[in-house]
Amino acid sequence: MRSIWKGSIAFGLVNVPVKLYAATEDHDVSFHQVHDKDGGRIHYQRRCEVCGEVVDFEHIDKAYIEDDQMVVITAEDFESLPEGRSREIEVVEFVPNDQVDPLLFDHSYYLEPDSTSPKAYTLLRRTLEKTDRTAIVHFALRQKTRLGALRVRGDVLVLQSLLWDDELREAHFPSLDEKVRISAKELELSAALVESFAADFSPEEFTDDYQRQLRELIEEKMKHGDAVAPSRGDDSASKGESGAEVIDLMEALRRSVEKNRAEAAAKPATRRRTKKA
Missing domain, CATH: 2.40.290.10 (Ku70; Chain: A; Domain 2)
Structure with a gap:
């Protein structure tokens, strides 16, 4: 650490x-946002709404706005x-x-x-x-x-x-104002139910099943050929140069062939597992 x-x-x-x-x-498993059409990474820019320029962090200050009035607080202000x-x-x-x-x-x-x-x-x-x-x-x-x-x-x-x-909110629910009668027998049975679940808390016994299932899903997709190299933007490609278009086409063809081969290889094994079961 x-x-x-x-x-x-x-x-x-x-x-x-x-x-x-x-x-x-x-x-938790971390994800990147990508374009569903071509797999390209989605990037967000800090663009000024006045001049339209993309702004570096070193030129960004914080501001408090109230009733159409804005007060800018700089890094030096915070340090003071x-x-x-x-x-x-x-x-x-x-x-x-x-x-x-x-x-x-x-x-x-x-x-x-x-x-x-x-x-x-x-x-x-x-x-x-x-x-x-x-x-x-x-x-x-x-x-x-x-x-x-x-x-x-x-x-x-x-x-x-x-x-x-003052950051802790008060809880007031009108439904709880209604008078409810709890019998001694109901309370006794409820206490017995609690006792049936009684145990010493051991946090290591509990796991995040959703994250485990998510990782298994990712591993399964990778095993069956659904994983591809991340698509990366290219300045020359964005300008429409023919060389970049040929490279993109060859890459797409290569990925398609690899994916089809992986799927074909996986299908017989799937049938054998199903039959055995």
Whole structure:
């Protein structure tokens, strides 16, 4: 893993240098958008609606618009904000672990000690374990001030960013205002059903079946000759030069022959499997 931020945890006069790492990763299959006609990649351009030019990221600022008024905030403006430049994870208070509403949890990060001695880091971790408390902290990451929960996971300190209170929506559903009578027998049977499913949670026992099936589908298509080399744009081809047209035609013919051969080779094997079954 590669650290994405360096700073320190500050509580009282204690300062704990740390490195921050993303604790999660996305395992979903990633796709590119392509033209269904020729397989060419679809690209999006950052084009200015005033001058029509394609704009590089280095020339793009952010703007706030309200009531037909626009305020442009530059990178220098963001850097001038003291909170955005802070490198401290400031402990505000220590609260009982069960007082942090899980709905507030946002992103999770691992913290690694970043000093010659991990004593201060270990002291904080053991203190949180012994007191059964979570540290509520303020910190800044990626030009945004955040609220966080600092807690223990095994031998590691974990920082979880929290949503601000006004970002959590209240749930009010009129259908729940209706009075419902639940009998003691119904409650007893429902509790028995819950008990029949009772178990200790083991996340490693669960897998993403959709992603597994999607990967199997991709592998099956590749095995049966449905995979082709990505189509790439060519400046000369876009200008209509004959040489490019000949290359494109030969490539299309080659792919067609390979695909037909693969399909022909796969059909007898499919029949044999079906017959055996």
